[in-house]
Amino acid sequence: MRSRGTFAVSWLAAALCLCGAGISAAQDTASPPAAAATKNPAQTASPSAPVLKLTLEDALERARKYSVQFQAALTDSAITRQDRFQAATALLPSVVYNNQALYTQAATPEAATKTQVPVVFIANNAVHEYVSQANIHESIDLASVANFRRSAALAAASKARAEIAWRGLVVTVVQNYFAVAAAQQKLLSAQKTADEGDRFFKLTQDLEHGGEVAHSDVIKAELQAQDRRRALQETQLALLNARLDLAVLIFPDFNENFEVTDDLHAPAPLPTLGEVQQQAEQNNPDVRAALEAVRAAGFDVTSARGGYFPSLTLDYWYGIDAPQFAVNGPTGASNLGTSIVGTVNIPIWNWGTTQSRIKQAELRRAQAQRELSLAQRKLLAEIKSLYSEGETAMNELAGLQRSAQLAEESLRLTTLRYKGGEATVLEVVDAQTTYAQSNAAYQDGAVRYRVALANLQTLTGVLTTP
Helix, strand or coil: CHHHHHHHHHHHHHHHHHHHHHHHHHHHHHHHHHHHHCCCHHHCCCCCCCCEEECHHHHHHHHHHHCHHHHHHHHHHHHHHHHHHHHHHCCCCEEEEEEEEEECCECCHHHHHHHCCCECCCCCCCCEEEEEEEEEEEEECHHHHHHHHHHHHHHHHHHHHHHHHHHHHHHHHHHHHHHHHHHHHHHHHHHHHHHHHHHHHHHHHHHHHCCCCCHHHHHHHHHHHHHHHHHHHHHHHHHHHHHHHHHHHHCCCCCCCEEECCCCCCCCCCCCHHHHHHHHHHHCHHHHHHHHHHHHHHHHHHHHHHHHCCEEEEEEEEEEEECCCCCECCCCCECEEEEEEEEEECCCCCCCHHHHHHHHHHHHHHHHHHHHHHHHHHHHHHHHHHHHHHHHHHHHHHHHHHHHHHHHHHHHHHHHHHHCCCCCHHHHHHHHHHHHHHHHHHHHHHHHHHHHHHHHHHHHCCCCCC
16 A cells, blocks of 8 residues: 555656646746747838838828718718709709699580580580690899809808817827827836846845845845836837827727837927917918808808898790690690799788797807807917917927936946946936937927927917928
8 A cells, every 4th residue: 555655656756847847838838928928019010011101191181081980071071062053953943844734524515615615624625635745944033143152152151160179180190190100119218227126136136246235135126126117117108109009099990010210309399379369370270160150150141131122033034834734735736835824922920920030140140249259258268378388399309308318427436336336226217218208308308399399280270390
């Protein structure tokens, strides 16, 4: 019994060793993908597929083509243009060709003799009657003219709203585009700080082995290295999300195989306040849309007042209205003829409906005028606010760049001082943290400035690009 137990224990130990070797091999096999996960997400695309290099202009053009919201605004504008066309054609004469065949019961000989009418229904002319006539119809009234002008104003307002949608889309694309560029820069910085943390951890270990520093320095350096690695992973995730947000805007299908090529830190001048004010006054779509809405509301009032005025209708017929469906009758007489009818309708009484419609239209016009006044006030406020935002972001950007440079130099000098025994581990850790934060703030400041320029474009229609 003892020998069997010994054999069983030996067999179990061998099995555990084999399992351990298998697990170790599996971990070694899985390590390359794990290492690949730490790479730039922009580099994970299939090497066989060419990487699409996108400039900001390319991204904007793609967003114009594939943005559902912007295309919806364009569709609304196209629909209102068709409304204007239909309102214009309503003012023009219409031409139709009518064909009709009538059968009416014939009157009895006695009735026909007495009434001199050959059919039972006296409104009809003969037992067999054929009508084949072209009709030109024209109706003229004040309401139709006002409706056309209203449709034209609404079409202009819809066009302005499409411009508003486009400028808003530009801001979104610029923000997402440069967010990707900033995330790429942050990833490089995070990789650098993570490598620096690993080197500093190795340095403290070497110094500890030489008896130059305490073990607490090694612990602090290891904690800092782990924190930098976690920050690197978070930066990789942020870059992935930024790329996905941009991809949704600029591709009709899901595509991550692209790179942004415009330099986030390329010079982009800020226009003067006078230029912004002049361009905003001439080319602001919000004010233009509100102004066209006021014009449309004014034509609504005119259309409603048209209910007080007469309307004229003209009809011209040419063709056949005869007992035979033929150009000439049995006797050779021509069945072709013309007829003209003019009708003037004079409104007399409709129980106050016209007055009520006028009141409704005047209320809508007053509201449109208030909205126009609000749009004008908002424009003045936005000019000052958005320009101040751009000016502040531009002024801070130089300071943020200098801070990032100083933080990098401080980290280098503090690390050298630590090697020489003149600095503590806390100073090195603080220098590493300051460098990471200042570099991230510099990238965020650059994005903020680009977005501020794009927001100015919503007022002026001019996008400042490098």
